[in-house]
Amino acid sequence: MLAGDEEAFREVVRTYRNYVFQIVFSVVRHPKDAEDVMQEVFLKMYTSLPQTEVKGLKAWISRVAVNKAIDYKRKAYRQRETATDGMEEAMPPPSLSGSDTEDPLLSKELQALVMRKLEELPENYRDVIIAFYYEDKSYQQIADEQEVTVQTIKSKLYRAKQWIKQHWKEEEFE
Structure with missing residues (x-):
């Protein structure tokens, strides 16, 4: 043609x-x-x-x-x-129970489980969850990086939490 x-x-x-x-x-x-x-x-x-x-x-x-x-x-x-290979070792374990006296092996296992479960999240939710909770970024920082509004980030976080509530079972983390 x-x-x-x-x-x-x-x-x-x-x-x-x-x-x-x-x-x-x-x-x-x-x-x-x-x-x-x-x-x-x-x-x-x-x-x-x-x-x-x-x-x-x-x-x-x-x-x-x-x-x-x-x-x-x-x-x-x-x-x-x-780039995130080995992130489980580099990242501090999430303090889900609030106790610093937990068995370190248990914390590492829990951390690895959380990282595996995060992979199940749709990518647009995973990016926001990791940025907000693991990288400790503000709504504004995330919005600037993704070139969207702060309200969009808040909505994504809300939807991500809803997705987690629907798809993750509490027993998996016990």
């Missing part, structure tokens, strides 16, 4: 730029990350379109955008997971 026609490709980019950004942003949730992924989408289009027979261009662009955004999230998650 666009083989060798750079002006036609520029027109496609102009036409679909905002559309691709909206799709990617809905997955990655950060404007700068969305810009990076959007560049990857257009690079993929530029290299693939000359060899690809595309019947529904907008649908194909949507699929590429979603796939690239998901790939980006997976890669970011793996990088964060690698």
Whole structure:
């Protein structure tokens, strides 16, 4: 379709730029990350379109955008997971009972259990829970990092707590 026609490709980019950004942003949730992924989408289009027979261009662009955004999230998650390997040892155990005289092994086990359970949380809730409770950040700091309002952070924390109440059983922590 666009083989060798750079002006036609520029027109496609102009036409679909905002559309691709909206799709990617809905997955990655950060404007700068969305810009990076959007560049990857257009690079993929530029290299693939000359060899690809595309019947529904907008649908194909949507699929590429979603796939690239998901790939980006997976890669970011793996990088964060690698960066937090050994975090159980580095982080002080959460003081759930308020007693500092607990058996240290029990605290380590409880801490490891909490970290495993946190992995079950949806990512947008997990990020807020870790930032607020483990990293001791304020609503404002988290809101600034995520480029959202303080009210959004409060809502995410509330929803995260509701999710935890529904999905975690108290017996698992005894």
